[in-house]
Amino acid sequence: MSLKDVIHDIEGYQDIKSEIAVLKKYGFDYSAQRGRLDSILDMLHPKKLRLCVSEIIDETKSAKTLRLVPVQGYLPPFQAGQYISLVVEIGGVVTSRDYSMSSSPSQIGYYDVTVRRVGDGFVSEYLLDEAKPGDEFASSSPAGNFYYNPLIHGRDLVFIAGGSGITPFMSMIREVAGRGLDRRIHLFYGSQSPDDIIFGQEIEDLSRRHSNITWTSVISDPPQGYQGRAGFISADLMKEVLGDLSDRMFFLCGPEAMYTFCRKELAGLGVPGRRMRNEMYGPPKNITACQGWPEYIDADATVSVSMKGGKTITVRSTEPLMNSLERNGIVIPSLCRSGECSLCRTKLLKGKVFQPEGVKLRKSDRQFGYIHPCMAYPISDIEILLQ
Amino acid sequence: MPEYDAVVIGAGNGGLTGALTLARAGRKVLLLERHNVPGGCATSFVRGRFEFEVALHQLSGMGSAERPGPLRAVLNDLGVMDKLEFVEMENLYRVVWPDTFDITLRAERNAIVETLQDRFPKEKENIPRFFDLVYGFSMEMVQGLFFKDPEISKEKYPLFFKYALTPTRKVLDEYFSDPLLKAVLSIYWSYAGVPPTWLSFGDFAIMLFAYIEFKPYHLKGGSQALSNALLDEFINNGGEVRFNCGAKKIATKGGRVTGVVTEQGDTVQTRYVLSNASMLQTYLDLMDPDQVPRETLEGFRSTSIGPSAFSIYMGFDCEPEELGIQETTNFITTTTDMDKAFARWKTMEQQGVALFTCYDVSDPDFSPPGTCQAAFVSLQYGDPWSLVPPHQYYDAKYRYAEGMMELAEKAFPGVRGHIEEMEIATPMTHLRYLGHLGGAIYGHDQYTKDTPYFMANRSPVQGLYFAGAWAMQGGFQPTLTSGRSAAKGILKSMAKK
Structure with a gap:
């Protein structure tokens, strides 16, 4: 005998059986729900986007804005400060790079991404020189954790931008101005020369029309006779311009060196860590200069990477593993390319990689030998498991 | 065409224990997971210096080594206990009605x-x-x-x-x-x-x-440590896993599973599929409509999609004591009318009951030194959220979270002033990562009529088995156990052939 044989002896059993019978007759018909899950998801978090360049706007001599419209359907919403990962194919290599939207999130017709020439930028050069209206790109959905959180960041915001680091702030400023949001913003914007200031005119106009938006432009390499502020965004400057720093929330976006410098300056002014937020910055310019990099490995060192059950390639130790794989036609999932989002999470079976500070590995991922190839540098021959 | 003894769809709790059980029995198993990390709900994510636990609050059924509970026995059998470290919680929970009543029960x-x-x-x-x-x-x-x-x-x-x-x-x-x-x-x-x-x-x-x-248990490294340990053991036993690769279709012929088409378009042959995807989604989106018996979908008519959750993950720049947090498990509530509290899960009104878990009280190493973290959760049905127009979504999310934070402040005044990192998950977030309608975290509603006594849990499709909340009940212990049971069913069926 088993429960099945005596189940009707449980008090209330028959009543529930009749309830079920009624519900089966009149209950919800799920057969009409085929495909509904994806249609809900597509409104908020589509897996991939297909974007078309509708217009290219010259911003400065070295920067352009690509206006991107959806090839089909609608653009998902984003939070000012977030980015998309644009997929490009250059000379047979498929790779991707992140670009923060510079348009306001209330602008739902297009995403603007603003690209600046950086000299050695593989993808930026391509977008500036080759992209034209009508071109189509695959891209990720908006992502990233550099945005304003009204629950904890308060109403008094200070943005510190360096060079093209202005783009996420432009989105935030445009949103605050456009929606008339109750937030006070001061922008410190560091550029090398006055010609490099992207969106200068628009920011100036907005700050004239909106008393809650103010800005200070700082030029690091001023031409002779330059009248404006010159130098760096230092503690003295911030103290002078802002006065009282308490209750302010600082957002930083720019080159790595700027974070190190400004965070130290802010800490010196007594700003607690929780009141500073910076955008990630991708792989360091020079990995061999990073703390902890093994000195015996020089800039030209090469090692072999074998993929379990697959091929073996030779790569440079000083290039992120992900880039080397892409160069060899092996595209693994990527998103932040800064060690943060874990989308590229890969199991390291043998050998050693160097992962600089800032790579955000889960504790147990570390324990079980997972690495983030977008910020992992192979420093010995390695074997990985592509899953 | 590659051939496997079994394909497991989804590396959630049930998928992992199921896949591991099959692999340990020497079967050739392919595990498909659409996300980049194993665990489903049993996962974590990193923000700033914090690794946030997504779903596990109090692990049930563990028991001590001397007096093992049913879950410890399952994990022992699966060979993962030596990779994991558990911490017994002294207290069951604290319930607090701010300014009214406050009580803590020992376990x-x-x-x-x-x-x-x-x-x-x-x-x-x-x-x-x-x-x-x-x-x-x-x-x-x-x-x-x-x-x-x-x-x-x-x-x-x-x-x-x-x-x-x-x-x-x-x-x-x-x-x-x-x-x-x-x-x-x-x-x-x-x-x-x-x-x-x-x-x-x-x-x-x-x-x-x-x-x-x-006793309730905490797991060092959080639920991700368990998911990683299960997956590691699966790989060690010859199991094959593909991440960022879900299943697109379960192929059947004459009412019997014949293979699986992956999201990347590969077809693999198999006679057994263990689906850790939602039962509903498996029948609706993974199978050709003419291959699903009519009675099967009609069977769902008496069920309803269960609740999802609204969670606020907070990383604080101080120790729990500084925030007045003395217990790991704190239910904060504003009403004694639980029907009313439940009814609010279906609206976007302020909640009546929410759970504030601070893991660092039980495990001081959980967050970096000098910090701590909390998960603040209230259950919420997905429906009202799927009606929010996309471009109002973030406003809606913050508005709801603001109400939650006001509640948190009542139990822990000043808590907001120490938040260094915050992430908010709505039912839409769960829907996105779990791939279930409603973002349901416990499967369908678990009314009395939905208890196992009334469920036909055998699939009419031969070779198709289910694990996870939708197959049985929600929660860690049930889902971990369900995968193992389903895999045993598969092994039994294989042995008959």
Whole structure:
């Protein structure tokens, strides 16, 4: 005998059986729900986007804005400060790079991404020189954790931008101005020369029309006779311009060196860590200069990477593993390319990689030998498991 | 075409234990996971210096090494115990009605009875009687049902036959008159996702009994450590896993599974599929409509999609004491009317009950030194969220979270001033990562009519098996156990051939 044989002896059993019978007759018909899950998801978090360049706007001599419209359907919403990962194919290599939207999130017709020439930028050069209206790109959905959180960041915001680091702030400023949001913003914007200031005119106009938006432009390499502020965004400057720093929330976006410098300056002014937020910055310019990099490995060192059950390639130790794989036609999932989002999470079976500070590995991922190839540098021959 | 003995769809709790069970039995198994990390709900994510636990609050069924509970036995069998470190929690929970009432129960029967008698002197006699019932019932359920007594009968197990399907509230009303006491005792209803009015006493009693007897547990490294350990052992046993690659279609012929088409378009041959995807989604989106018997989808008519959750993950720049956090598990509530609290899950109004878990109280190493983290969760149905226009979504999310934070502030004044990192997950977030309609975290609603007594859990499609919340019940212990049971069913069927 088993429960099945005596189940009707449980008090209330028959009543529930009749309830079920009624519900089966009149209950919800799920057969009409085929495909509904994806249609809900597509409104908020589509897996991939297909974007078309509708217009290219010259911003400065070295920067352009690509206006991107959806090839089909609608653009998902984003939070000012977030980015998309644009997929490009250059000379047979498929790779991707992140670009923060510079348009306001209330602008739902297009995403603007603003690209600046950086000299050695593989993808930026391509977008500036080759992209034209009508071109189509695959891209990720908006992502990233550099945005304003009204629950904890308060109403008094200070943005510190360096060079093209202005783009996420432009989105935030445009949103605050456009929606008339109750937030006070001061922008410190560091550029090398006055010609490099992207969106200068628009920011100036907005700050004239909106008393809650103010800005200070700082030029690091001023031409002779330059009248404006010159130098760096230092503690003295911030103290002078802002006065009282308490209750302010600082957002930083720019080159790595700027974070190190400004965070130290802010800490010196007594700003607690929780009141500073910076955008990630991708792989360091020079990995061999990073703390902890093994000195015996020089800039030209090469090692072999074998993929379990697959091929073996030779790569440079000083290039992120992900880039080397892409160069060899092996595209693994990527998103932040800064060690943060874990989308590229890969199991390291043998050998050693160097992962600089800032790579955000889960504790147990570390324990079980997972690495983030977008910020992992192979420093010995390695074997990985592509899953 | 590659061939596998079995393909497991989804590396959630049930998928992982199922895949591992099959691999350990020497079967050739392919595990497909659409996300980049194993675990499903049993996962974590990193923000700033914090690694946030997504879903695990109190692991049930572990028991100590000397007195192992059913889950410890399962994990032992699967060979992962030596990779994991568990921490026993001293307390069951704290329930706080801000400015009104505040009580903490130890995870020990006598201590609970004493504390409650002390705080509710008018119910002094009733309290031990109630615990006699909970324990008497649970012992009968363990003997009669779990150990499958062949002589099971109404006469032999009277409490089980009387109370298994009785609404919890009816039993509470029979024993007590103080609504506050009833609310304190039954607060675990929110772990089941069904209020006492509709939660079967069987489900409730066994849950309370198990938490007291086997104690609530915390896992070092969080639930991701468990998911990683299970996956690691699966790989060590020759299992093959593909991440960022879900299943697109389960191929069938003549009512029998023949293969699986992956999201990347590969077809693999197999005669067995263990789906850890939602049962509903498996039939709706993974199979050709003409291959799904009509009665199967009609069977879902009597069920409803269960609750999802709204969670705020917070990383603080100070220790728990500085925030006045003394307990790991804090239920913060504003009402004793649990039906009302439950009804609000279907609206976007301020919640009546929410759970604030600070792992660092039980495990000081959980967050970096000098910091701590909390997960603040209230259950929420997905429906109202799927009606929010996309471009109002973030505003809606913050508006709802603001209400939650006001509630948190009532229990822990000043808590907001120490937040260094915050991430918010809505039912839409769960829908996105879990791939279930409604973003349901416990599968379908677990009303009494949805308990296993009434479910036909055998799929009409030969070779198709299910694991996870939709196959049985939600929560860690049930889902981890479900994968193992399903895999055993598959092995049994394979052995027959």
